[in-house]
Amino acid sequence: MGDTDGPSRHPELRSFLESLRPGETLSGTVAAIERFGVFVALDDGPDHPVLPGTGFITVPELSWRRIESPSDAVRPGRRVSCAFLRFDPRNLEARLSLRALHPDPFQAFADRTPVGGRLRGRVTKLVPFGAFVRVADGIEGLVHLTELAPEPVADPAEAVRTGDEVAVTVIAIDRERRRLALSRRRA
Incomplete structure:
Protein backbone atom coordinates (compact mmCIF):
# COMPACT_ATOMS: atom_id res chain seq x y z
CA MET A 1 0.00 0.00 0.00
CA GLY A 2 1.47 3.34 -1.00
CA ASP A 3 0.91 6.70 0.70
CA THR A 4 -2.18 7.38 -1.38
CA ASP A 5 -3.80 4.13 -0.23
CA GLY A 6 -2.85 4.31 3.47
CA PRO A 7 -5.63 4.02 6.09
CA SER A 8 -5.45 7.75 6.89
CA ARG A 9 -6.48 8.51 3.29
CA HIS A 10 -9.93 6.95 3.73
CA PRO A 11 -11.82 9.13 6.22
CA GLU A 12 -15.28 7.89 5.09
CA LEU A 13 -14.34 4.25 5.76
CA ARG A 14 -12.66 5.10 9.09
CA LEU A 51 -9.09 -5.77 0.70
CA PRO A 52 -11.92 -7.83 -0.85
CA GLY A 53 -14.24 -6.82 1.99
CA THR A 54 -14.54 -4.31 4.81
CA GLY A 55 -15.43 -7.10 7.26
CA PHE A 56 -13.17 -9.94 8.39
CA ILE A 57 -13.97 -13.13 10.33
CA THR A 58 -11.08 -15.08 11.88
CA VAL A 59 -11.32 -18.89 11.76
CA PRO A 60 -12.29 -19.33 15.46
CA GLU A 61 -15.18 -16.86 15.01
CA LEU A 62 -16.69 -18.80 12.08
CA SER A 63 -18.25 -21.60 14.11
CA TRP A 64 -18.60 -23.07 17.59
CA ARG A 65 -17.46 -26.34 16.04
CA ARG A 66 -13.85 -27.13 15.35
CA ILE A 67 -13.30 -26.69 11.62
CA GLU A 68 -10.29 -27.61 9.53
CA SER A 69 -10.73 -24.87 6.93
CA PRO A 70 -12.85 -21.71 6.61
CA SER A 71 -14.54 -23.29 3.58
CA ASP A 72 -16.04 -25.86 5.99
CA ALA A 73 -18.21 -23.02 7.37
CA VAL A 74 -18.92 -20.68 4.42
CA ARG A 75 -18.67 -20.40 0.65
CA PRO A 76 -17.91 -17.37 -1.54
CA GLY A 77 -21.09 -15.47 -2.40
CA ARG A 78 -22.96 -16.68 0.70
CA ARG A 79 -25.07 -14.08 2.50
CA VAL A 80 -24.14 -13.80 6.19
CA SER A 81 -25.22 -11.90 9.27
CA CYS A 82 -22.43 -11.31 11.77
CA ALA A 83 -21.88 -9.65 15.11
CA PHE A 84 -19.44 -6.72 15.07
CA LEU A 85 -16.61 -7.41 17.52
CA ARG A 86 -14.23 -4.49 17.05
CA PHE A 87 -12.67 -2.02 14.65
CA ASP A 88 -9.18 -3.01 13.50
CA PRO A 89 -7.52 0.36 12.73
CA ARG A 90 -4.34 -1.26 11.40
CA ASN A 91 -6.15 -3.04 8.55
CA LEU A 92 -9.05 -0.59 8.44
CA GLU A 93 -11.60 -3.40 8.76
CA ALA A 94 -14.49 -4.57 10.93
CA ARG A 95 -13.70 -7.74 12.89
CA LEU A 96 -16.81 -9.91 12.82
CA SER A 97 -18.18 -13.13 14.32
CA LEU A 98 -20.62 -15.62 12.83
CA ARG A 99 -20.72 -17.77 15.95
CA ALA A 100 -21.63 -14.90 18.29
CA LEU A 101 -25.16 -14.85 16.84
CA HIS A 102 -25.77 -18.49 17.81
CA PRO A 103 -25.96 -20.15 21.22
CA ASP A 104 -22.85 -22.03 22.30
CA PRO A 105 -23.70 -25.75 22.00
CA PHE A 106 -21.08 -26.56 24.63
CA GLN A 107 -22.97 -24.59 27.30
CA ALA A 108 -26.25 -26.34 26.43
CA PHE A 109 -24.45 -29.70 26.59
CA ALA A 110 -22.96 -28.77 29.99
CA ASP A 111 -26.43 -27.80 31.27
CA ARG A 112 -27.86 -31.25 30.54
CA THR A 113 -24.80 -33.45 31.21
CA PRO A 114 -23.70 -34.17 34.77
CA VAL A 115 -20.18 -35.03 35.86
CA GLY A 116 -20.27 -38.79 36.29
CA GLY A 117 -22.70 -39.17 33.39
CA ARG A 118 -22.09 -41.98 30.95
CA LEU A 119 -22.09 -41.36 27.21
CA ARG A 120 -21.23 -43.08 23.96
CA GLY A 121 -19.09 -41.43 21.34
CA ARG A 122 -16.79 -41.87 18.38
CA VAL A 123 -13.00 -41.41 18.52
CA THR A 124 -12.17 -38.51 16.19
CA LYS A 125 -8.46 -37.99 16.73
CA LEU A 126 -5.49 -39.57 18.47
CA VAL A 127 -2.85 -37.32 20.06
CA PRO A 128 0.26 -38.25 22.07
CA PHE A 129 -1.55 -37.55 25.37
CA GLY A 130 -4.86 -39.29 24.60
CA ALA A 131 -7.84 -39.38 22.26
CA PHE A 132 -10.63 -36.98 21.36
CA VAL A 133 -14.13 -38.43 21.38
CA ARG A 134 -17.23 -36.77 19.83
CA VAL A 135 -20.08 -37.32 22.30
CA ALA A 136 -22.67 -35.00 20.70
CA ASP A 137 -23.00 -32.89 17.58
CA GLY A 138 -20.13 -30.39 17.75
CA ILE A 139 -19.02 -31.60 21.22
CA GLU A 140 -15.70 -33.39 21.66
CA GLY A 141 -13.93 -34.31 24.85
CA LEU A 142 -10.47 -35.59 25.70
CA VAL A 143 -9.86 -39.02 27.12
CA HIS A 144 -6.40 -38.58 28.66
CA LEU A 145 -3.87 -41.37 28.14
CA THR A 146 -4.27 -42.36 31.82
CA GLU A 147 -8.05 -42.76 31.31
CA LEU A 148 -8.00 -44.75 28.04
CA ALA A 149 -7.73 -48.30 29.37
CA PRO A 150 -7.85 -50.25 32.65
CA GLU A 151 -4.09 -50.82 32.39
CA PRO A 152 -1.68 -47.97 31.52
CA VAL A 153 -0.80 -47.53 27.85
CA ALA A 154 2.11 -45.56 26.37
CA ASP A 155 0.36 -44.79 23.09
CA PRO A 156 -3.37 -44.14 22.56
CA ALA A 157 -3.29 -46.46 19.52
CA GLU A 158 -2.77 -49.35 21.96
CA ALA A 159 -6.31 -48.77 23.30
CA VAL A 160 -8.41 -47.18 20.50
CA ARG A 161 -8.42 -46.22 16.83
CA THR A 162 -9.94 -43.26 15.04
CA GLY A 163 -13.55 -44.16 14.23
CA ASP A 164 -14.04 -46.54 17.19
CA GLU A 165 -17.29 -46.14 19.09
CA VAL A 166 -16.59 -46.10 22.83
CA ALA A 167 -18.38 -45.72 26.15
CA VAL A 168 -17.06 -42.87 28.32
CA THR A 169 -17.78 -41.20 31.65
CA VAL A 170 -17.70 -37.41 32.09
CA ILE A 171 -15.03 -36.60 34.71
CA ALA A 172 -14.87 -32.79 34.34
CA ILE A 173 -16.60 -29.96 32.48
CA ASP A 174 -14.77 -26.62 32.14
CA ARG A 175 -17.42 -24.18 30.88
CA GLU A 176 -15.05 -21.20 30.64
CA ARG A 177 -12.43 -22.97 28.52
CA ARG A 178 -15.08 -25.14 26.80
CA ARG A 179 -13.26 -28.35 27.68
CA LEU A 180 -14.66 -31.76 28.46
CA ALA A 181 -12.61 -34.43 30.26
CA LEU A 182 -13.72 -38.00 29.70
CA SER A 183 -12.70 -41.42 30.96
CA ARG A 184 -12.99 -44.71 29.14
CA ARG A 185 -11.46 -46.57 32.08
CA ARG A 186 -14.25 -45.44 34.47
CA ALA A 187 -17.03 -46.21 31.98
Whole structure:
Protein backbone atom coordinates (compact mmCIF):
# COMPACT_ATOMS: atom_id res chain seq x y z
CA MET A 1 0.00 0.00 0.00
CA GLY A 2 1.47 3.34 -1.00
CA ASP A 3 0.91 6.70 0.70
CA THR A 4 -2.18 7.38 -1.38
CA ASP A 5 -3.80 4.13 -0.23
CA GLY A 6 -2.85 4.31 3.47
CA PRO A 7 -5.63 4.02 6.09
CA SER A 8 -5.45 7.75 6.89
CA ARG A 9 -6.48 8.51 3.29
CA HIS A 10 -9.93 6.95 3.73
CA PRO A 11 -11.82 9.13 6.22
CA GLU A 12 -15.28 7.89 5.09
CA LEU A 13 -14.34 4.25 5.76
CA ARG A 14 -12.66 5.10 9.09
CA SER A 15 -15.71 7.12 10.18
CA PHE A 16 -18.05 4.24 9.27
CA LEU A 17 -15.97 1.68 11.18
CA GLU A 18 -15.64 3.93 14.24
CA SER A 19 -19.43 4.36 14.31
CA LEU A 20 -20.06 0.62 14.78
CA ARG A 21 -20.81 -0.75 18.26
CA PRO A 22 -19.76 -4.17 19.65
CA GLY A 23 -22.58 -6.68 19.32
CA GLU A 24 -24.24 -4.81 16.44
CA THR A 25 -25.44 -7.14 13.68
CA LEU A 26 -24.04 -6.49 10.20
CA SER A 27 -24.98 -8.23 6.96
CA GLY A 28 -22.95 -8.87 3.86
CA THR A 29 -21.65 -11.36 1.34
CA VAL A 30 -18.63 -13.63 1.67
CA ALA A 31 -16.17 -11.99 -0.73
CA ALA A 32 -13.07 -14.16 -0.28
CA ILE A 33 -11.89 -17.13 1.76
CA GLU A 34 -8.29 -17.34 2.95
CA ARG A 35 -6.66 -19.95 5.20
CA PHE A 36 -6.59 -17.39 8.05
CA GLY A 37 -10.21 -16.23 7.74
CA VAL A 38 -12.99 -14.82 5.59
CA PHE A 39 -13.49 -11.37 4.04
CA VAL A 40 -17.06 -10.05 4.00
CA ALA A 41 -18.31 -7.30 1.69
CA LEU A 42 -20.68 -5.44 4.01
CA ASP A 43 -24.06 -4.22 2.76
CA ASP A 44 -23.65 -0.87 4.54
CA GLY A 45 -20.72 1.53 4.51
CA PRO A 46 -18.04 2.13 1.90
CA ASP A 47 -16.04 -0.60 0.19
CA HIS A 48 -12.50 -1.31 1.36
CA PRO A 49 -9.90 0.32 -0.92
CA VAL A 50 -7.56 -2.70 -0.96
CA LEU A 51 -9.09 -5.77 0.70
CA PRO A 52 -11.92 -7.83 -0.85
CA GLY A 53 -14.24 -6.82 1.99
CA THR A 54 -14.54 -4.31 4.81
CA GLY A 55 -15.43 -7.10 7.26
CA PHE A 56 -13.17 -9.94 8.39
CA ILE A 57 -13.97 -13.13 10.33
CA THR A 58 -11.08 -15.08 11.88
CA VAL A 59 -11.32 -18.89 11.76
CA PRO A 60 -12.29 -19.33 15.46
CA GLU A 61 -15.18 -16.86 15.01
CA LEU A 62 -16.69 -18.80 12.08
CA SER A 63 -18.25 -21.60 14.11
CA TRP A 64 -18.60 -23.07 17.59
CA ARG A 65 -17.46 -26.34 16.04
CA ARG A 66 -13.85 -27.13 15.35
CA ILE A 67 -13.30 -26.69 11.62
CA GLU A 68 -10.29 -27.61 9.53
CA SER A 69 -10.73 -24.87 6.93
CA PRO A 70 -12.85 -21.71 6.61
CA SER A 71 -14.54 -23.29 3.58
CA ASP A 72 -16.04 -25.86 5.99
CA ALA A 73 -18.21 -23.02 7.37
CA VAL A 74 -18.92 -20.68 4.42
CA ARG A 75 -18.67 -20.40 0.65
CA PRO A 76 -17.91 -17.37 -1.54
CA GLY A 77 -21.09 -15.47 -2.40
CA ARG A 78 -22.96 -16.68 0.70
CA ARG A 79 -25.07 -14.08 2.50
CA VAL A 80 -24.14 -13.80 6.19
CA SER A 81 -25.22 -11.90 9.27
CA CYS A 82 -22.43 -11.31 11.77
CA ALA A 83 -21.88 -9.65 15.11
CA PHE A 84 -19.44 -6.72 15.07
CA LEU A 85 -16.61 -7.41 17.52
CA ARG A 86 -14.23 -4.49 17.05
CA PHE A 87 -12.67 -2.02 14.65
CA ASP A 88 -9.18 -3.01 13.50
CA PRO A 89 -7.52 0.36 12.73
CA ARG A 90 -4.34 -1.26 11.40
CA ASN A 91 -6.15 -3.04 8.55
CA LEU A 92 -9.05 -0.59 8.44
CA GLU A 93 -11.60 -3.40 8.76
CA ALA A 94 -14.49 -4.57 10.93
CA ARG A 95 -13.70 -7.74 12.89
CA LEU A 96 -16.81 -9.91 12.82
CA SER A 97 -18.18 -13.13 14.32
CA LEU A 98 -20.62 -15.62 12.83
CA ARG A 99 -20.72 -17.77 15.95
CA ALA A 100 -21.63 -14.90 18.29
CA LEU A 101 -25.16 -14.85 16.84
CA HIS A 102 -25.77 -18.49 17.81
CA PRO A 103 -25.96 -20.15 21.22
CA ASP A 104 -22.85 -22.03 22.30
CA PRO A 105 -23.70 -25.75 22.00
CA PHE A 106 -21.08 -26.56 24.63
CA GLN A 107 -22.97 -24.59 27.30
CA ALA A 108 -26.25 -26.34 26.43
CA PHE A 109 -24.45 -29.70 26.59
CA ALA A 110 -22.96 -28.77 29.99
CA ASP A 111 -26.43 -27.80 31.27
CA ARG A 112 -27.86 -31.25 30.54
CA THR A 113 -24.80 -33.45 31.21
CA PRO A 114 -23.70 -34.17 34.77
CA VAL A 115 -20.18 -35.03 35.86
CA GLY A 116 -20.27 -38.79 36.29
CA GLY A 117 -22.70 -39.17 33.39
CA ARG A 118 -22.09 -41.98 30.95
CA LEU A 119 -22.09 -41.36 27.21
CA ARG A 120 -21.23 -43.08 23.96
CA GLY A 121 -19.09 -41.43 21.34
CA ARG A 122 -16.79 -41.87 18.38
CA VAL A 123 -13.00 -41.41 18.52
CA THR A 124 -12.17 -38.51 16.19
CA LYS A 125 -8.46 -37.99 16.73
CA LEU A 126 -5.49 -39.57 18.47
CA VAL A 127 -2.85 -37.32 20.06
CA PRO A 128 0.26 -38.25 22.07
CA PHE A 129 -1.55 -37.55 25.37
CA GLY A 130 -4.86 -39.29 24.60
CA ALA A 131 -7.84 -39.38 22.26
CA PHE A 132 -10.63 -36.98 21.36
CA VAL A 133 -14.13 -38.43 21.38
CA ARG A 134 -17.23 -36.77 19.83
CA VAL A 135 -20.08 -37.32 22.30
CA ALA A 136 -22.67 -35.00 20.70
CA ASP A 137 -23.00 -32.89 17.58
CA GLY A 138 -20.13 -30.39 17.75
CA ILE A 139 -19.02 -31.60 21.22
CA GLU A 140 -15.70 -33.39 21.66
CA GLY A 141 -13.93 -34.31 24.85
CA LEU A 142 -10.47 -35.59 25.70
CA VAL A 143 -9.86 -39.02 27.12
CA HIS A 144 -6.40 -38.58 28.66
CA LEU A 145 -3.87 -41.37 28.14
CA THR A 146 -4.27 -42.36 31.82
CA GLU A 147 -8.05 -42.76 31.31
CA LEU A 148 -8.00 -44.75 28.04
CA ALA A 149 -7.73 -48.30 29.37
CA PRO A 150 -7.85 -50.25 32.65
CA GLU A 151 -4.09 -50.82 32.39
CA PRO A 152 -1.68 -47.97 31.52
CA VAL A 153 -0.80 -47.53 27.85
CA ALA A 154 2.11 -45.56 26.37
CA ASP A 155 0.36 -44.79 23.09
CA PRO A 156 -3.37 -44.14 22.56
CA ALA A 157 -3.29 -46.46 19.52
CA GLU A 158 -2.77 -49.35 21.96
CA ALA A 159 -6.31 -48.77 23.30
CA VAL A 160 -8.41 -47.18 20.50
CA ARG A 161 -8.42 -46.22 16.83
CA THR A 162 -9.94 -43.26 15.04
CA GLY A 163 -13.55 -44.16 14.23
CA ASP A 164 -14.04 -46.54 17.19
CA GLU A 165 -17.29 -46.14 19.09
CA VAL A 166 -16.59 -46.10 22.83
CA ALA A 167 -18.38 -45.72 26.15
CA VAL A 168 -17.06 -42.87 28.32
CA THR A 169 -17.78 -41.20 31.65
CA VAL A 170 -17.70 -37.41 32.09
CA ILE A 171 -15.03 -36.60 34.71
CA ALA A 172 -14.87 -32.79 34.34
CA ILE A 173 -16.60 -29.96 32.48
CA ASP A 174 -14.77 -26.62 32.14
CA ARG A 175 -17.42 -24.18 30.88
CA GLU A 176 -15.05 -21.20 30.64
CA ARG A 177 -12.43 -22.97 28.52
CA ARG A 178 -15.08 -25.14 26.80
CA ARG A 179 -13.26 -28.35 27.68
CA LEU A 180 -14.66 -31.76 28.46
CA ALA A 181 -12.61 -34.43 30.26
CA LEU A 182 -13.72 -38.00 29.70
CA SER A 183 -12.70 -41.42 30.96
CA ARG A 184 -12.99 -44.71 29.14
CA ARG A 185 -11.46 -46.57 32.08
CA ARG A 186 -14.25 -45.44 34.47
CA ALA A 187 -17.03 -46.21 31.98
